[in-house]
Amino acid sequence: MAAMLTYLDHHATTPCDPAVVAAMAPWWSEQFANPSGRLYRPALEAAAAVELARRKLAAAVGGQAEGVIFTSGATEAANLALKGVAEAAADRGERRRGLVCLATEHRAVLDPLAWLARRGWPLTVLPVQPDGLVDLDQLAAAIGPTTLLVSVMAANNEIGVLQPLAAIGALCRQRGALFHCDAAQAVGHIPLAMEQLGIDLLGLSGHKLYGPKGIGALVRRPGLHLAPQQHGGGQEGGLRAGTAPVPLIVGLQAALGLALADREARAERLGALRDQLWQGLEPLGGIRLNGHPSQRLPHNLNLSVEGVDGSRLHQALRRQLAVSSGSACSQGSPSHVLAALGRSRREAASSIRFGLGRCTNAAAIEAAIAAVTTAVTGLRRDPAGPGPAA
Ligand SMILES: Cc1ncc(COP(=O)(O)O)c(C=O)c1O
Structure with a gap:
């Protein structure tokens, strides 16, 4: 990595x-x-x-x-x-x-x-x-x-x-x-x-x-x-x-x-980190949670970001964050899961799936909040940048 x-x-x-x-x-x-x-x-x-x-x-x-x-x-x-x-x-x-x-x-x-x-x-x-x-x-x-x-x-x-x-x-x-x-x-x-x-x-x-x-x-x-x-x-x-x-x-x-030995402790720790991630990103505004708020895996967060182009957002994030987008990258087709929730093509494309794991710590969450905040505020100010070549 x-x-x-x-x-x-x-x-x-x-x-x-x-x-x-x-x-x-x-x-x-x-x-x-x-x-x-x-x-x-x-x-x-x-x-x-x-x-x-x-x-x-x-x-x-x-x-x-x-x-x-x-x-x-x-x-x-x-x-x-x-x-x-x-x-x-x-x-x-x-x-x-x-x-x-x-x-x-x-x-x-x-x-x-x-x-x-x-x-x-x-x-x-x-x-x-x-x-x-x-x-x-x-x-x-x-x-x-x-x-x-x-x-x-x-x-x-x-x-x-x-x-x-x-x-x-x-x-x-x-x-x-x-x-x-x-x-x-x-x-x-x-x-x-x-x-x-x-x-x-x-x-x-x-x-x-x-x-x-x-x-x-x-x-x-x-x-x-x-x-x-x-x-x-x-x-x-x-x-x-x-x-x-x-x-x-x-x-x-x-x-x-x-996995069974540390499951409960891991779920508790990652659930808290996931909540910290959500609390760090929500103030950006125009952030929508995808999926049920509590009936979900403790280490999952999936959200759609309004006011940005999905491919530019993911281009801006890719050097700092390994996360998934709401489009199947190989075909660029929108996620069938987000479509089933009623998300538009554009909303699905500007979605981010975070999957936390055993090695995730508070520093990783801070890094993710900083990377997403910089990318989203930058793109909302200048929707053309940083562009696909960034
Ligand atoms: C829910 C679900 N089912 C099936 C698969 C396929 O798993 P595998 O890579 O072991 O074939 C995956 C992996 O992405 C998955 O997330």
Whole structure:
């Protein structure tokens, strides 16, 4: 990370904790045996490490060890859950085929659902309330006798809002629909117990909780039918073929252990810093909070800034602050999440997502307030500067 850059983009990814790197170290070149189906000692040790990680992960999310399927991350977990459920139901000749989700889901969920919709699975994409929360009456009305699955994320990656999972789980149970929850931004950050919440399928990702990139998991209720999306050597109970990445699995377990150990203290500390950030920026005027004020992750702040051009604002910030804008940079298209809250294209473009993390301190918050204040006051005085080349 560049020396003067303040990193406040922890929803995009988190630094892998040095203790996690240390836990993974022996599993690359010393204890490198393939854990699958071998009888010699190093292979049995590798298999034992994978099974221990499976048990710990299941306990961390309130699920069962036999329900854990290691994947490359939350995108793969969502693809396996959604396509796997749909295909398995179709194979059994189920009459339930309907799929329901919120407009604010991550693309890792929206895209596989759209893929299924193009192949004949009826899809309902529900709007959200202006604060980003689900409208439970609308959700109840959307779940009918032919609904197969409802997909609602635990915590939104842009605006941090926390959906009422227990109420959604209860609705799904009552009506016989499965509940899939993309919990990539929630696991390790807020308490989550899938069985208590009525979640049938839960996805998570290592690099969102100070673990390594390239590892995640889908945790399913044992016995729930899934069609594999990757075929080959039959690993992960035949549901995700491919040699298990033992170092990454050990790293995920270590990261989860650390995240659960400091979760409460971290949430309290980052919540206070986030409030300090908001209090430092609000006096600028024309600052609008995106998402529910309290039903949100403690380390998230997302706001729209009036009276400035979004691309100029982010150009002005990029050398000092690592934050995200309300437009998907690669295509320049406005955020579908902010659009679902009713924000205009212009408002979405001039939005800033702050994601605080373990390494964020008061000095980082002061630096962020100073950088945004300088950029916003400068652009409001001279809307043409500093310009895209700055
Ligand atoms: C809510 C949510 N779901 C899914 C993903 C995809 O995660 P991964 O990078 O592990 O595939 C992300 C990451 O941006 C996310 O924030």
